[in-house]
Amino acid sequence: VCRGQIVTNPLILNLEQRDRLSPEERQALENAFVRTSTVCRGEDIVREGERPAESKVLLEGFAARYKGLRNGKRQITALHVTGDFVDLHSFVLKPMDHAVLALTPCRLALVPHQALRDLTEQYPHLARLFMLSIALDGAIHRQWLAMTGKAMALSQTAHLVCELYLRLHAVGKADNNSLNLPLTQPELGDVLGLSAVHVNRTIQDLRRHGLLTWDRNKVEILDWGRLCDVAEFDPTYLNLNPEPR
C-alpha cells in the first residue's frame, strides 16, 4: 500500500499545514501505514472501552467521536475529516473514553502503536508533531466548550460551518466557499447539544440571514465575513500556520 503512487498522503498533508517535514520523516510516516480498512456508514470504528493496538488515520470520509449517556442520548465530541488521526490518543490513554463512528463510509489507515513508539524514538520531531495533533484535538474541544457553554444556537452552528470549511480546505476537500457536510440534522444535534428540530430551525435562520445555502449535504457559504462575525469565529485555535515545532 501507499508506494509512490499516492503522492498526497492525507496525514502528511495535514501535518504540513502546521510544520515542515523532512523527506525521511515523510517516508517513515508512510512506512508506518501497515494496512487500510473500510468501515460502513453507521458502524463504529472503535468502541468505547476498547484498548486498540493501533491508531487510525482517516483517509476518506467523515467520522465522529461520541460518548453515550445513560438516558440513551449521545454527545458527539469531535468530528474528523480526511487526514485526521481519529484515535491517536489511544497510544497513551488506555481504555478508550469514547467511541468513534463512521458518519459516511470511511477508509482508514492503521498505524500500530509499536510503529508509533518506534517513530517517536527515532524522530523526536515526529513525536512533537504527534503531541501537536493531540493538543490540537484539545484546542478544538476547548473551542466547542466555549461555544456550547456560552453561545446561542445560531452562532454555534455558524461556528461549526466555519471550522469545518477551514479544516476541509486545509486538506484539499473544500473550495470556493462550498463544502460537503454529510451530517444529518439529528447528528448535528448530537454535535451541538441541540434537538434535531432546533437544528432545523437554526439552519433555516442561517439561510434566511443570507449567510449560506444548505441543500442535502452541500453547504455553500454566501458571505464568509458575516458568517464569521455571527459565529465569533477566530481560526487561531486551528493552528493552520506552519511553524517549527
Add this chain to the structure above:
Amino acid sequence: VCRGQIVTNPLILNLEQRDRLSPEERQALENAFVRTSTVCRGEDIVREGERPAESKVLLEGFAARYKGLRNGKRQITALHVTGDFVDLHSFVLKPMDHAVLALTPCRLALVPHQALRDLTEQYPHLARLFMLSIALDGAIHRQWLAMTGKAMALSQTAHLVCELYLRLHAVGKADNNSLNLPLTQPELGDVLGLSAVHVNRTIQDLRRHGLLTWDRNKVEILDWGRLCDVAEFDPTYLNLNPEPR
C-alpha cells in the same frame, strides 16, 4: 530549588498515578524545574495569544483555563489543581488559544520548552507521559462537552464535584469525602455554562437532596454513591490506574 528536601514533587505524584517512573526519570524531571513563581488570585498566569517559552506546573492553588467571548462572557474550559501542567500544550501549540487564571494564589514551577525538548529526546518514556498529560486534558474536555451538551444543571454540577474530588485525592489534596473548592458561584457559572443565580439554586438542590454540604469553599460529600449516580459519573476517563505507557 527542589533538592531532596521536597519529597513529593506534585508533578511526579500526578504522573505516578498513571505510570511508574524510573529514578533517573524522576531526577530528570526535578532538574527541569528551573524556577518557581507566584501569582495572586485573579491574575492571569498566561494570557491568550501569548507564546510562552516555558510551560508551568501548578505546585499549589487552583487555576482555570478560560476563553473570553465578544459579549464579555467567558467560558472556563479547564480547572487545574496541584500537580497539573497548566499549559503543557504551549510546547507545541504556538499562540495560546486561551488564558490561564489563578483562582487562588498560585505557586508555579517553570519548565522551559528547551528543557522539555531535551527531556523528550533523552527519555522517550517521558515524551509519552507528556503526550498522556495532553491527552488527559482532552479526555476531560470531552467529558465536559458531554455534560454541558446533554446533562441537566444538577447532574453537571454533581459531576464536577466527583471529578475534582478524585483529582484532588490523587495528589493528596482531598480525603474523607471532603474537599476544598475555592470557586465562587459566578466562577462555577463560567465553568458549567450556567448563570451564577442558577448555580446557586443547583447547589441548594444538591444540599436538599442530602448529597453534600457546601459551606464557603468546603464541600463535604455525604453520599458518594448517590452523587455519582446523579452525576452519571464514571472515572475511567481520568485514567487513574498506573499502567505501562
Add this chain to the structure above:
DNA sequence: CGATGGGTTGAGCACGATCAATGTAGGTGG
C-alpha cells in the same frame, strides 16, 4: 463604619425541548 463581593431569593421571560403531524427523497420488492 461603610464598602465590597459573594450568596440568596423572587418575578417574568426566552431559548430551546418535546411531542406530534406532515412532507419528501431514495430504496426495495411485488
Add this chain to the structure above:
DNA sequence: CCACCTACATTGATCGTGCTCAACCCATCG
C-alpha cells in the same frame, strides 16, 4: 412501474429549564 418503507427534513403547539433583572442579606476588610 408502482406501492410501500424508511430516514430525514420541516412545521406547529406547548412546556420547561435556566436566564435576566432586581432586590436583599451577610461576611470580610480597609
